[in-house]
Amino acid sequence: MDHILPTSERQVRPMTKLEPQEQQEVWLTAVELAGGKVPTGRIVKDVVQKIMERTEVPNTYQLGEVCQILAKDNPELRDKGGCWAIVSAVNDFSCSVRMWDGEYAVGLQHLKSYEYLPAECEQMQVICDRINRVYSSGLEESVQKFLESLGKLRRSYLTDLEDKVLSLLELETDG
Template structure:
């Protein structure tokens, strides 16, 4: 309330105060490189449309992580991540899928249908591909 001049604080003021407290308390970052997490997009316009998508942590900072998603790399605060608690083998499988998607995404001649399939795979809610999904991804790789 002090920050809001004695009035009821806005969500933005509360968020800023919480962020400053988090930075002062320096709670250890609970994430590790290679971990598969889910994006929580609330209060972050850069993540709009990405809520619920999976990502892979590739750098751990004090209060943020750099993650790889189906459409690129993002630096996000730890409160925008939710652990999926996958087994190590499942995390490795997701890393392979992520690497395949990243290689394809770099292709400038990738057709819109193929991009849509990559987006779909980047939004999966499970740590593996179905037989059909694997065949479709392999077909896109062959064509590119």
């Protein structure tokens, strides 16, 4: 069983992020799961995932922290990549985040902190609430696209013009 070697890159690639001794452990476990034969890339990937979760760094995100969404290989986040989000709950391997269009559960590997100061995080919270209220009122698609673009800002404030337009939209939805 210990003489079975990988036959394709797909079996080896998931292991590249691990330490050599972990790579060995993964391979032996994968071979075992494959019934003593050469395991598929999928089996190897599953074993790697289990080991990474076991050695995962603790979740250091804070409530109210502003993060960027990294879509990476998660199809559910594809249209959210690069957007900012505010941490609303901290779990072991994921966070719940609020975005301009609602709440999402996001794995830690899909978040990157903007390292904003507490005051900037509070500012973003207010902006998020404002955008969210207008967005959920279901205005025209063009207006929703504008709100979506605010959801991709790489700064912790709105320009005067963005603020005026958002205020105008708020008046429209309160009416």
